Amino acid sequence: MELTKTEEDYLKALFHLTEESEADKAGTNQLAEYLGISPASANNMLKKLKGKALVAYEKYGKLELTGQGKAVAVRLIRKHRLWETFLHQHMNFSWDEVHGVAEQLEHIQSPKLIAELDRFLGFPRRDPHGAVIPGADGEYDTPPKATLSSLQAGDACRLVAVDDSSEALLRYVSRIGLALNSRIQVEEIHEFDGSLSILVEGVLTMVSKQFADRVFVEKL
Amino acid sequence: MELTKTEEDYLKALFHLTEESEADKAGTNQLAEYLGISPASANNMLKKLKGKALVAYEKYGKLELTGQGKAVAVRLIRKHRLWETFLHQHMNFSWDEVHGVAEQLEHIQSPKLIAELDRFLGFPRRDPHGAVIPGADGEYDTPPKATLSSLQAGDACRLVAVDDSSEALLRYVSRIGLALNSRIQVEEIHEFDGSLSILVEGVLTMVSKQFADRVFVEKL
DNA sequence: TTAAAAAGTTAGCTTATTCTAACATTTGTG
DNA sequence: CACAAATGTTAGAATAAGCTAACTTTTTAA
Ligand SMILES: [Mn+2]
Ligand SMILES: [Mn+2]
Ligand SMILES: [Mn+2]
Ligand SMILES: [Mn+2]
Numbered sequence: 001m002e003l004t005k006t007e008e009d010y011l012k013a014l015f016h017l018t019e020e021s022e023a024d025k026a027g028t029n030q031l032a033e034y035l036g037i038s039p040a041s042a043n044n045m046l047k048k049l050k051g052k053a054l055v056a057y058e059k060y061g062k063l064e065l066t067g068q069g070k071a072v073a074v075r076l077i078r079k080h081r082l083w084e085t086f087l088h089q090h091m092n093f094s095w096d097e098v099h100g101v102a103e104q105l106e107h108i109q110s111p112k113l114i115a116e117l118d119r120f121l122g123f124p125r126r127d128p129h130g131a132v133i134p135g136a137d138g139e140y141d142t143p144p145k146a147t148l149s150s151l152q153a154g155d156a157c158r159l160v161a162v163d164d165s166s167e168a169l170l171r172y173v174s175r176i177g178l179a180l181n182s183r184i185q186v187e188e189i190h191e192f193d194g195s196l197s198i199l200v201e202g203v204l205t206m207v208s209k210q211f212a213d214r215v216f217v218e219k220l
Numbered sequence: 221m222e223l224t225k226t227e228e229d230y231l232k233a234l235f236h237l238t239e240e241s242e243a244d245k246a247g248t249n250q251l252a253e254y255l256g257i258s259p260a261s262a263n264n265m266l267k268k269l270k271g272k273a274l275v276a277y278e279k280y281g282k283l284e285l286t287g288q289g290k291a292v293a294v295r296l297i298r299k300h301r302l303w304e305t306f307l308h309q310h311m312n313f314s315w316d317e318v319h320g321v322a323e324q325l326e327h328i329q330s331p332k333l334i335a336e337l338d339r340f341l342g343f344p345r346r347d348p349h350g351a352v353i354p355g356a357d358g359e360y361d362t363p364p365k366a367t368l369s370s371l372q373a374g375d376a377c378r379l380v381a382v383d384d385s386s387e388a389l390l391r392y393v394s395r396i397g398l399a400l401n402s403r404i405q406v407e408e409i410h411e412f413d414g415s416l417s418i419l420v421e422g423v424l425t426m427v428s429k430q431f432a433d434r435v436f437v438e439k440l
Numbered sequence: 441t442t443a444a445a446a447a448g449t450t451a452g453c454t455t456a457t458t459c460t461a462a463c464a465t466t467t468g469t470g
Numbered sequence: 471c472a473c474a475a476a477t478g479t480t481a482g483a484a485t486a487a488g489c490t491a492a493c494t495t496t497t498t499a500a
Contacts, residue, residue, distance in 0.1 A: 004456075004457090006456080006457070027477070027478080028477075028478055028479085029476085029477055029478070030477095037457090037458070037459090038458070038459060038460075039477080039478065039479085040458080040459070040460075040461095040478090040479075040480080040481095041457070041458050041459070042478095043478065043479060043480085044456095044457075044458080044479095044480095045456095045457080045458095047479095048456090059465090059478080059479075060464090060465060060466070060477080060478060060479080087333070090336075090340060091332075091333060091336040091337065091340065092336055093332070093333075093336075097332070100330075101328065101330045101333055104328050104329065104330075105328060108321065108324050108325060109324065110320075110321045110324075112311075112313070112317070113307070113311060113313075113321055116310075116311040116312055116313075117311065120310060120311065224486075224487090226486080226487065247447065247448080248447070248448055248449085249446080249447055249448070250447095257487090257488070257489090258488070258489060258490080259447080259448065259449085260448090260449075260450080260451095260488085260489070260490080260491095261487070261488050261489070262448095263448065263449060263450085264449095264450095264486095264487075264488080265486095265487080265488095268486090279448080279449075279495090280447080280448060280449085280494090280495055280496065
């Protein structure tokens with residue numbers, strides 16, 4: 001039972017909204033908003049996906065992926081992140097350029113190609129944004145991630161991942177001299193708005209709380 | 221004006237039927253047959269492509285690509301062959317496995333990716349079947365190709381390309397010990413059915429005329 | 441030169457995906 | 471509670487592709 005590119009994108013969106021965001025409830029409007037389509041279109045597709053046993057929900061109720069639906073989404077995320085890694089490491093794509101093309105490449109149907117790509121890349125476990133790449137067996141552990149905003153003044157940390165949903169954020173992270181594994185020293189947290197003064201490569205920079213909420217670190 | 225994957229495939233099919241085959245006339249039925257769809261569907265799409273100035277024809281008349289239509293087709297062929305080369309050289313895909321996946325990959329939209337892929341591959345000029353890869357500027361010279369069947373008994377040649385339209389042919393070519401650049405010695409041509417006795421790597425093999433018509437060589 | 445055969449076109453449906461506008465249900469608040 | 475806002479659903483239409491059956495035009499060939 002082959003799925004269309006569109007059906008795949010809906011399942012991936014649902015996975016992000018239910019399994020990967022803190023608010024693990026997802027509604028029709030939210031899904032529509034996320035995908036940039038009308039609620040009516042989302043509702044229409046949800047009916048179809050329910051018919052294929054990929055999504056489970058009652059009329060006016062909460063949306064959930066079935067086990068099958070989740071499996072499809074995880075496979076898609078695996079492909080997406082492997083392609084992003086390829087584009088970044090071998091095609092000279094910058095951090096913020098990889099996502100759009102990977103959004104297309106993730107729909108290529110060829111188990112052999114994915115297996116070979118994985119091997120070619122040296123079985124990477126993280127994509128260019130630091131996100132975990134699901135295994136070939138569907139294993140997908142999301143290690144607990146601490147945000148930069150959760151640290152205290154005086155703490156030091158290592159940048160392990162960045163929210164990849166905004167290209168502007170990715171460009172900004174590079175602009176201020178950060179990259180995966182950069183060491184960050186929290187100098188001061190300003191109570192007024194939660195902004196932080198951080199030390200990166202010896203340079204003192206000021207970042208907003210919105211920024212610090214989307215950057216994930218490992219405390220040192 | 222973005223084209224759909226389907227429109228792209230029609231243009232590529234028309235290019236093969238008009239520019240690349242000896243019979244440079246193409247009709248609706250032929251196109252339909254080539255694409256595995258009904259003549260009615262082909263006719264329907266032809267109207268649309270005519271409206272977009274990619275195909276030129278009069279009702280009941282011969283089909284032709286416009287300059288624009290040709291340019292799209294050549295870009296597609298370039299992408300197809302670059303991907304085939306990538307799959308063969310870096311993803312361990314055999315000669316006969318590359319085509320299907322390249323048929324999908326050719327529709328990925330990203331000029332940067334194609335430029336980088338070309339660089340990554342070392343600016344190859346031939347794909348794994350020996351077909352010429354069009355240049356980034358749209359240049360596409362098809363060097364005159366001699367078929368194995370055009371040689372005389374006693375001639376020696378080098379295999380330069382193989383018709384890639386049949387996977388069975390590609391597998392057969394490998395099976396009898398041939399690969400690009402193999403040296404072939406024509407021992408005898410049998411008048412009855414045009415079949416040939418050829419010497420490959422010291423082994424005498426018998427091949428049919430149908431086979432020899434689809435294998436391209438350079439006389440030595 | 442005329443009548444099949446072949447080739448090409450049209451009409452009318454189907455499925456997939458999306459939209460807008462209208463309608464229904466649920467939620468949240470005074 | 472009661473009703474307004476938020477959320478979700480339905481109806482009806484559009485676009486893109488494809489199909490079958492019927493019809494028209496061109497070609498072939500007796
Ligand atoms: Mn991404
Ligand atoms: Mn996608
Ligand atoms: Mn090919
Ligand atoms: Mn294709």
